[in-house]
Amino acid sequence: MQLKRVVVTGMGALTPIGNTLPEYWNGLINGVSGADYITLFDAAKFKTRFACEVKNFDPTQFLDKKEARKIDRFTQFALVVSDEAMADAGLNADNINPDRVGVVFASGIGGLTTFQNEVMDFAKGDGTPRFNPFFIPKMILDIAAGQISMRHNLRGPNFAVVSACASSTNAVMEAFNLLRLGKADIILTGGSEAVISEAGVAGFNAMKAMSERNDDPKTASRPYDKDRDGFVMGEAGGMLVLETLESALARGAKIYCEIAGCGATADAHHITAPHPEGLGARNVMLSALDDAGMQPEQIDYINTHGTSTPLGDGAEVKAILDVFKDHAYEVNISATKSMTGHCLGAAGVIEAIACIQAVVNDMVPPTINHFNDDPGLDPKLNFTFNKAQQRTVNAALSNTFGFGGHNACVIVKKYVA
Template identity: 55%
Template structure:
């Protein structure tokens, strides 16, 4: 008999807000987090804007010693995890620390540290000038390690990497470990700090990102006929997953239940999604079947939809394949129109959006989309421009990543 798994804590650090409350308010209000990059001079790049954090000071959260030995992606993880742990309200003193784990995700890890250290070495005319913190700061598992150290959690502890499906991979693994009885509580999610010259430059050279430098706030426009690429975002999302019986016994607030999750591979292309969405469709169907549901039961689908010409349509094709040409009543949206694309952290903050839609019975809008791509059937129902009051009992979150990774998670009202 598998254990039931529920969400008892949430934490968010996003371009729309530095906590869950502000993030959700601005999502519902339809605000854009995009603006010209301030982190460095991006004037020579094809894309010169991104969705950066706003009014955020890391020194309000971490001391000098912690800052010295952590990369920005780990710092973001610690802040989001702190909020989620506090929100969940569990007490370590009343638990076996080996019953609490961390499964965290990051697509790039310490890109900022790696870039800075290698550049510093090159400037030193070949003389070794690497920091002793270089390796510990940039390796991608350090966020989970530091969450463990900071809180004294001694259970399962590792990191998932599956490009932009990373957070959903982490959530899925946490779900599976808890329902198998290998943990009572797991802090999971993802963090990314990709607004650096190398990261922006690399994606720019691929022409994967929008180049609407004169109008950043309207650049991310999923499903729109004039979409021209994604907008980079940064931040972190954290969720506390917990054994249902354990949560009930301690009187925890339960946001929703995780009922199903699945991963498949496209086995198609390094960076492009399968045009027919074959792998995505199978992952969606498996997650629904595991949940004991069908696509007709899904009230809100937060699509991966990054605003790329190929990717958005392949995901639509996957949805049509799952529906087997039946009428789809699911309300479709993409919060990336506001947050940008947080790469390995995208799934985590979008899971939070899905969970909050269940809690509040409101679906956030997809902004900037004015004319749907004519290849999209007019029978599909999108939430555009304004948030929608809607009964949401079941919400599904899609994520896909370079390398053909497809990760789907289903949430249900308890």
């Protein structure tokens, strides 16, 4: 069968460096750090006392106060970015067939904070099980997709995707495949995460995965720097409106770019550590290029997973050199987690948005917080350190890798009629 072309017609973003799509892009190109001391709970006794929080977020500006209390923060984020993306795409009840519009949404962890708070309250009591009747529907990570569908009356395919930090890239891939197979006309896809809580921070601290640079939070996320010491936790929500090209043309929609291809692989190596030679990362990029029918030389920008961990950054660079060979030195590489922190299940979609904006604006966002070169990384690679760079970006590739060895990759390119 002839696969349909799929384009991006709307976006929404709620991030540590901007609470709307324009604010987020402005933060990216200006190299803004979203890291600061934690305000969502008292972190005084924690090994890590800082994170990249979404700032000045009041859910009652978007949701009824009573309804806002019934949903976890990650779902609040999801609804806010769904509203922005729908408006950006020009979609409303009058111009869509709700049976042909779906939602594929992701979270790596879901309602961890709700789970934590309910169990803590129970533990403080006399043993009588007094739980909030909304405990389970607030916690389960598929609820965000369901809530989005109910908010906008979308009755097409609807489900959640989870693959740790690759979750929202996998969601984009699933939406892309449903559309090109003709299973829907439009799909809202992306992810959200909000686990800056006692359990979330302490859990990652126990794994020794996070930076403990408490004296200088804003520069703690430093991918590819010699002195990187772990990732900085972030929270965010992001949404893409994916649409078949024929649907977009029929309604005269603005088109940001085209989804060229996607890939997914497994490391089959370790529960948290990447394959030391970047095998899964190599294979997922090759898979995405094959799916897109593209050659490595056609990629201009790579938004790396780039978490600022000692092992992960090096393994991904090895994979890039293996796939792109001499062209690796012609490509701009950047790790926007240096600004947003690692937003876990939402990382993939907000980094896909960074790639889309790079393609639209011919501007590559930087990797900030670079102070000292890592002698183990090839110095001839262009990591776009500290300052955005203007260049033609015809195609961009976004990598995301998750605990469990999950790898996902999406390629976006300029739309050509």
